[in-house]
Amino acid sequence: MEWVVGRNPFVQSMMWGEGYDYAPQYTAMSGDIVGALPVGIQAHRNADAPYWPTENCHNWKEVWVHPVGRWIWLMRDLAGPAMLEGASKTPLQLRDIATGRTSNIAAGRFRTAVPQGEYELTAGSLKRRIVMLPGQSYSVDFDDVDFTLAGEKNASGVVTLRAVVTGTGHHTIALRTDNLPVEAAAREVDLKSAVPQTIEWQARPSPDAPWIAVAVPDRQISRCRELTGR
Numbered sequence: 001m002e003w004v005v006g007r008n009p010f011v012q013s014m015m016w017g018e019g020y021d022y023a024p025q026y027t028a029m030s031g032d033i034v035g036a037l038p039v040g041i042q043a044h045r046n047a048d049a050p051y052w053p054t055e056n057c058h059n060w061k062e063v064w065v066h067p068v069g070r071w072i073w074l075m076r077d078l079a080g081p082a083m084l085e086g087a088s089k090t091p092l093q094l095r096d097i098a099t100g101r102t103s104n105i106a107a108g109r110f111r112t113a114v115p116q117g118e119y120e121l122t123a124g125s126l127k128r129r130i131v132m133l134p135g136q137s138y139s140v141d142f143d144d145v146d147f148t149l150a151g152e153k154n155a156s157g158v159v160t161l162r163a164v165v166t167g168t169g170h171h172t173i174a175l176r177t178d179n180l181p182v183e184a185a186a187r188e189v190d191l192k193s194a195v196p197q198t199i200e201w202q203a204r205p206s207p208d209a210p211w212i213a214v215a216v217p218d219r220q221i222s223r224c225r226e227l228t229g230r
Contacts, residue, residue, distance in 0.1 A: 001074060004037065004067075010052045014038055015071075023054075026062040037067035082132035085111040086140035090124040097129075125194060126166060139222055145171045145191065149215050149225035157207065161227065163199040163215055167191045171218055175201055179211040205229075 005019030006012060013019025017034035025038050038061045044051035052060060084094075092105040097118045105112060116134045120127060126146045132138055145167035153159045159180060163173050174186040182201040189197050205211040213227045 001071075001078070004071070008041060008052075009050050010041070012052070014040065014067075023061070024056050026056050026058050030063075033063070035068070036063045037071060038062055039064045040067055077135040079116075080135045081113040081115050082134065083111065083137040084114045084132065084140065085109075085137070088123040088141075093122045095120045095122070139220075141223075145169070145217055147173065147215070147217060147225065149213070149227055151213065151227045151229060153229065156204075158202055158204050159211065159229065161201045161203075161213055161215075163187075163225075164196050165189050165191060165199065165217075166194070166196045168193050173199055174216045174219070176214045176216065177203070177212060179205045179209050180213055181205075 004014050006021065008014075011020065013022035014037055016022050016025055016032050016036045024032055025036055027033070027036070039059055041050045041052045042060060043049060055061075087109050088105070088107055091107050092110070093102055094105060094114065095102045096115075097120055099117075114132055116132055118129065118131045120129050121140060128140065128146055130138060130140065145165060147163050147165040149161065149163050151159055151161045161175070161182075165171070165173060168191050170188065170190050172186055172188050175182055177185070180203045182203045185201070187199045187201075189199065191197060201213075203211075207230075210228055210230045214224050215226075216224045
């Protein structure tokens with residue numbers, strides 16, 4: 001993307017109307033179009049060097065569809081919305097933590113596009129935080145289990161991790177760690193509605209490296225919680 005808008009050997013944008021020092025492009029009938037891209041910088045014959053002459057001529061400055069299609073494809077991955085889907089027995093509130101803006105989703109199955117960012121999802125008494133990246137898909141389900149993960153280190157260097165789990169039914173919370181040797185990493189809980197349960201793990205990490213802990217409910221990695229420390 002940087003190459004296209006000017007960070008190239010010619011210090012010139014290939015996109016007309018955007019970037020640094022863009023030049024007219026070759027179009028037989030339509031004229032210059034904002035956002036148009038030519039076929040692109042190529043090598044001249046057998047020379048192993050970029051070739052981008054000043055004259056407005058085909059084929060190097062001829063507007064093509066393919067580069068524009070690839071640009072839109074790339075923008076979708078880097079700056080497009082995330083896709084959120086799942087189910088909730090109660091209406092769901094989605095709050096953007098950075099801006100405070102909220103939106104509501106009706107109860108039942110849902111699928112909606114959401115701008116990238118960190119959000120707090122609330123369904124009745126259940127709350128969950130989720131970071132959504134551009135172009136990615138995320139699944140949430142508030143019908144059965146939710147949990148928070150926190151950690152603290154005492155004066156002797158022992159780290160205690162606590163998962164507070166709420167929901168209904170039988171579930172497994174599995175801990176995946178680096179530099180945090182815990183025993184019985186997977187714990188099972190039987191939940192009753194509105195009665196939270198606390199799971200604890202303890203370990204002594206090496207002081208020479210950071211530690212990482214990832215708690216995964218019911219083998220659903222997309223619903224994990226993460227902690228790091230030193």
